Amino acid sequence: MLLEVEGLCVNYGHIEAIRDISFGVEEGTVTTLIGANGAGKTTTLKTLSGLRKVRAGKVTFDGTDITDMSPEKRVKLGLSQSPEGRGIFPGMTVRENLDMGGFVRRDKAGLAADLDRVMALFPRLSERISQVAGTMSGGEQQMLAIGRALMARPRVVLLDEPSMGLAPKLIQQIFAIIKEINEQGTTVLLVEQNAAQALKAADQAHVLETGELVRSGTGAELAGDPSVRAAYLGGDI
Incomplete structure (x- = not known):
């Protein structure tokens, strides 16, 4: 297991x-x-x-x-988590939220690759990469919460x-x-x-x-x- x-x-x-x-x-x-x-x-x-x-x-x-x-x-x-209620950082942009997901990592090339992966999984986030997260819809915020968890490469x-x-x-x-x-x-x-x-x-x-x-x-x-x-x-x- x-x-x-x-x-x-x-x-x-x-x-x-x-x-x-x-x-x-x-x-x-x-x-x-x-x-x-x-x-x-x-x-x-x-x-x-x-x-x-x-x-x-x-x-x-x-x-x-x-x-x-x-x-x-x-x-x-x-081990990373997308929490109940999404738990995004509402005052930060989509990109800043995703960057926070990879805060424990130092491999820049790997982080860039995982950002591309998240953008491919959630094209809506790519369209809103500079938008303040708290202004997005509930569905978009959920996508962001999952994407942020994936940025840790769990x-x-x-x-x-x-x-x-x-x-x-x-x-x-x-x-x-x-x-x-x-x-x-x-x-x-x-x-x-x-x-x-x-x-x-x-x-x-x-x-x-x-x-x-x-x-x-x-x-x-x-x-x-x-x-x-x-x-x-x-x-x-």
């Missing part, structure tokens, strides 16, 4: 947000976590990024224990609710880009409330309920699971 979570427990004060969850992400795959609001999906990603402290358990990345590693070191190791990119608040046409576009990112060689760990799209995109999938991992399988297996269909897919997919 490229990324492995073992017995992970995370608290917010006295409240258990994550209780003893274990799962792995294989290199080259798309893995998704689905669940209702408050299930612990975003907390899981924040913990993997180093933004939440672990109460118990272990996180391993490519054989290295990163449980207590700083967020910056995790980015250098190959081995695993963590995508937290990339379709949130977007129109159906844009959701289709974002998921097509996620597929392309994966096909280009980047492993994806995806958190999504749009369970139908997430399971369609996923090689492996896990269901979180109130901080516990209650079901795992391939995307197709969970899409066909009656209990998953009833809870998250409106009875159909």
Whole structure:
């Protein structure tokens, strides 16, 4: 496993947000976590990024224990995140936001190549390269958030609710880009409330309920699971 979570427990004060969850992400795959609001999906990603402290358990990345590693070191190791709510720098231009995504890197040629890659994935950003990010539409800001995460040249990119608040046409576009990112060689760990799209995109999938991992399988297996269909897919997919 490229990324492995073992017995992970995370608290917010006295409240258990994550209780003893274990799962792995294989290199080259798309893995998704689905669940209702408050299930612990975003907390899981924040913990993997180093933004939440672990109460118990272990996180391993490519054989290295990163449980207590700083967020910056995790980015250098190959783990970057596009956060829930996009988290762009609204007063900066598109180009400045993308430059921030590569802040840990010193390889100018590689950064230039990755900027070209992001522009190819998101032509809209190329058209708005000098625009102040806070003036763009929600869909454009989501593209920017994903592009910024890719500028770190991650081995695993963590995508937290990339379709949130977007129109159906844009959701289709974002998921097509996620597929392309994966096909280009980047492993994806995806958190999504749009369970139908997430399971369609996923090689492996896990269901979180109130901080516990209650079901795992391939995307197709969970899409066909009656209990998953009833809870998250409106009875159909």
